[in-house]
Amino acid sequence: MSSLAGSESKQEGPARGRPRSEVVERAIVECVVKLLEEGVPLAELSIERIARTAGVGKATIYRRWSGKEALFVDVVRTAEPPDPELPGTSMRDDLVALLEQLRRRGLMTRSSVLLHNVHAQMKSSPKIWAAYHATVIEPRRRRQIEILRRGQASGELRTDIDIELMNDMFVGPMLVRAMMRQDADLPEGMSEQLVDAVLDGLRPVSSPPA
Known part of the structure; x- marks a missing residue:
């Protein structure tokens, strides 16, 4: 020893x-x-x-650690950029901070051979992928949903669209770019551009004048 x-x-x-x-x-x-x-x-x-x-x-x-799966999840979390501290200044700013973390994670995965290989191997191991999903992905998704619920409560977002679908509208484009399209650019300012474009379609619609 x-x-x-x-x-x-x-x-x-x-x-x-x-x-x-x-x-x-x-x-x-x-x-x-x-x-x-x-x-x-x-x-x-x-x-x-x-x-x-x-x-x-x-x-x-x-x-x-309870087992190999929990240990591997911590290894991956150590290699990834940490989850962001939300500014709390507005719903928009919080959403931008979350998407910016996804953008940076995508850049890091592309530049790190280790992280890229580990992500690929995790997806071929149901137990490890399930542990990663439960302890990393799902808490992130709950955090995103909570921000959108606050936006609905404050009147900043429409309430006639399923909130899970709404979350996918914000996060989906960045995930596709960061994780599925390795040839796609991930330029600075992309997070703000995505959030503003989606918000344009999800703000409450004013009633037409009588």
């Missing part, structure tokens, strides 16, 4: 517990990234192999 596992057991005291935990977690995540960079497929990365390479016991990993 390496000094990493030894240092985890030798250090004592609750004040140091959290920083020590973060060091170990980071070392394990970095170990998985290193193995992936070496070309080891996700399917061949067992907890036992990860623990052996990181120099920790399997119990150390299981104390932090």
